[in-house]
Amino acid sequence: xxxxxxxxxxxxxxxxxxxxxxxxxxxxxxxxxxxxxxxxxxxxxxxxxxxxxxxxxxxxxxxxxxxxxxxxxxxxxxxxxxxxxxxxxxxxxxxxxxxxxxxxxxxxxxxxxxxxxxxxxxxxxxxxxxxxxxxxxxxxxxxxxxxxxxxxxxxxxxxxxxxxxxxxxxxxxxxxxxxxxxxxxxxxxxxxxxxxxxxxxxxxxxxxxxxxxxxxxxxxxxxxxxxxxxxxxxxxxxxxxxxxxxxxxxxxxxxxxxxxxxxxxxxxxxxxxxxxxxxxxxxxxxxxxxxxxxxxxxxxxxxxxxxxxxxxxxxxxxxxxxxxxxxxxxxxxxxxxxxxxxxxxxxxxxxxxxxxxxxxxxxxxxxxxxxxxxxxxxxxxxxxxxxxxxx
Numbered sequence: 001x002x003x004x005x006x007x008x009x010x011x012x013x014x015x016x017x018x019x020x021x022x023x024x025x026x027x028x029x030x031x032x033x034x035x036x037x038x039x040x041x042x043x044x045x046x047x048x049x050x051x052x053x054x055x056x057x058x059x060x061x062x063x064x065x066x067x068x069x070x071x072x073x074x075x076x077x078x079x080x081x082x083x084x085x086x087x088x089x090x091x092x093x094x095x096x097x098x099x100x101x102x103x104x105x106x107x108x109x110x111x112x113x114x115x116x117x118x119x120x121x122x123x124x125x126x127x128x129x130x131x132x133x134x135x136x137x138x139x140x141x142x143x144x145x146x147x148x149x150x151x152x153x154x155x156x157x158x159x160x161x162x163x164x165x166x167x168x169x170x171x172x173x174x175x176x177x178x179x180x181x182x183x184x185x186x187x188x189x190x191x192x193x194x195x196x197x198x199x200x201x202x203x204x205x206x207x208x209x210x211x212x213x214x215x216x217x218x219x220x221x222x223x224x225x226x227x228x229x230x231x232x233x234x235x236x237x238x239x240x241x242x243x244x245x246x247x248x249x250x251x252x253x254x255x256x257x258x259x260x261x262x263x264x265x266x267x268x269x270x271x272x273x274x275x276x277x278x279x280x281x282x283x284x285x286x287x288x289x290x291x292x293x294x295x296x297x298x299x300x301x302x303x304x305x306x307x308x309x310x311x312x313x314x315x316x317x318x319x320x321x322x323x324x325x326x327x328x329x330x331x332x333x334x335x336x337x338x339x340x341x342x343x344x345x346x347x348x349x350x351x352x353x354x355x356x357x358x359x360x361x362x363x364x365x366x367x368x369x370x371x372x373x374x375x376x377x378x379x380x381x382x383x384x385x386x387x388x389x390x391x
Contacts, residue, residue, distance in 0.1 A: 002141055004033035004174045008040070010144045014070065014152055016099065017041060018058045018265060020051040021074030026103035026166050029174035031074065036178045041264070043293055044181055045257070046285030048079035052086040052098070053254035054289075057261025059096040060246070060382065061269070064390030069265060070152070072099045077106070077123045077165075078116060087130055087161065089250025090258070094382045095159025099151050101137065102127070103166045110168060127163050134163035137170050159379075183264075184292045185331060185355055195324045198338035198346070204364040205341045210303055211236050211274075213341055217348040218272055220244045224262060224389065227274040228255045230310035231367050232303060236274070237374045243388040246381055247374050253283035256300060260290055263298035269389060270297050277304040277318035284326070291331030294356025300327070301347060302360040309365055327358040334358060 007030070019034050020043040021027070034042045045051035055071035062069045075083065080102060091098060106112045106120020127134045133154055138147045151162040211232075218225050226246045227233035233247030248255055259273035280287075280302055290300065302323055308314045324337035333355030336343050339362040347359040374381070 001139055001169060001172050002144065003172050004029045006141050007138070007144050007171070008033055008037070010148055011072070011099075012040070014148050015068040016070045016072055018055060018069065018071035018261075019043070019074060020045050020054045020071065020261070022048050022051065022076070022079055024074075024076035024103045024105070026076070026105070026168055026170065027074050027101070029171045030101070032174045032176040035176065035181070038182060042182065043260075043264070043289065046289050047283070048073070048075040048082040049084075049086050049254065050257040050283060050286050050289060051075065052083045053090060053251065053257040054261035055098040056086065056091050056094070056096040056254075057258040057263075058265045059098055060094075060258070060385065061262045061266040061389065063386035066266065067390070070097075070099065070155070071261070072101060074101045076103045078119050080119070080123065080126055084130070086251045086254050087132065090248070090254055091161050092131070093250060093378045095379050096382065097155035097159050098161050099155070100132070100161050100163040101166055102134075102163055104168075107167060123165065127165075132161050132163050134165055137164040137166035139167070139170050181292075185294075193328045193332055193335045195328050195335045195337055196346075197324070198336065198340045198343050204339050204362055206364050206366060207231065207235055207303055207305070208239065208368075209341060210344060210361055210363055211239055213344045214272065214274065214301065215240055215242075217344065218244070218270070220388070223270040223272060224385065225272045225274065226255050226259045226262070228252075228276045228279045230276060231371065232274055232276055234371055234373055235367065238368070238372055241374070241376065243384050246385055249378055253279045253286075255279065256283070256286050256290060259298060259300070260286075260294060263295050264293065266389070267295065267297055270299070272299045272301065275300060275302045277302065277306060278308045278316050280323065281316060281318065281321070287326055287330040290356050291327065294332065296333070296353055296355060298356040299347060300332075300356060300358045301344065302358070303363050304360050305363045305365045307365050309367060313365060323360040324358065332356050332358045336360070338362065
């Protein structure tokens with residue numbers, strides 16, 4: 001058994017200063033220590049996949065003077081299933097490394113609750129299948145440094161995650177004397193952003209026109225634009241392939257937690273998350289996380305066409321969802337809604353906004369028949385962006 005401080009301080013020496021995750025009783029002393037150190041950054045995620053995507057955003061921002069910055073995602077192994085998509089189609093695809101600490105509930109031979117009876121035995125196989133090297137979390141002080149060195153060596157050489165699987169009783173108890181979470185914006189209900197609705201043209205705008213307007217508001221020198229998977233990223237690429245843009249090719253719904261990680265770790269950048277209604281519906285819990293932690297350098301624009309257009313146009317349930325009211329209720333500093341293209345201007349031109357800003361723009365379905373797929377690989381997109389923001 002080790003002390004929480006022994007691991008955290010050894011990790012800090014190797015550049016790990018960002019943590020995100022969902023608690024597990026095995027992780028309690030570890031999380032308690034991190035929460036009470038104001039020089040470390042901890043984000044309480046709505047689910048484990050969001051935590052992985054957020055730390056991927058931290059890794060994306062690791063360039064230039066920020067290059068030594070590293071992040072850790074923490075989760076119970078029962079939540080490993082929630083993280084499969086970003087682990088296989090985001091961190092693996094873009095080569096965005098992070099350390100995973102996965103608790104081993106239901107470990108064979110160790111009595112546990114019935115809900116862990118299946119996940120316990122298959123946890124190692126899941127990590128192996130996802131090509132994530134792993135070892136047991138160190139339980140002796142002299143084993144901590146070597147384990148972290150093996151992890152960072154793999155992360156640096158491959159650009160991909162490494163996992164430490166934590167057994168029961170690995171870390172000694174550490175008391176939590178602090179209430180609340182650092183970095184969370186505490187707003188009273190009467191301080192919530194009022195939803196501002198704007199309705200203009202009789203016909204909705206196209207995605208193409210909306211993206212052109214976004215490009216006009218996102219100068220390369222100071223802004224990073226992350227586009228959701230599907231036609232959003234492809235159409236942005238077709239209009240103007242710029243070095244400050246990232247096109248997600250998978251991990252649906254992860255553009256917003258990834259953008260949050262980048263915005264928090266790189267306050268020198270303005271970060272824009274281009275979302276879709278299907279993707280937003282998939283991970284609505286992240287609205288609460290963005291509202292709580294979202295900084296003023298983060299902008300969330302939801303282009304809502306009411307359809308899963310890239311898979312054939314099947315309808316989503318977005319017509320019955322008031323996304324702007326949800327954003328406001330979750331603590332966003334600004335919440336706009338409408339079908340007029342000028343809403344994008346209002347979103348980016350808003351001044352003195354203390355927190356993340358949001359707009360839902362209702363758009364038409366319809367995509368050019370000759371819409372290309374990006375010819376640049378995800379790895380090259382990531383490498384190009386890091387070079388650009390590292391200057």
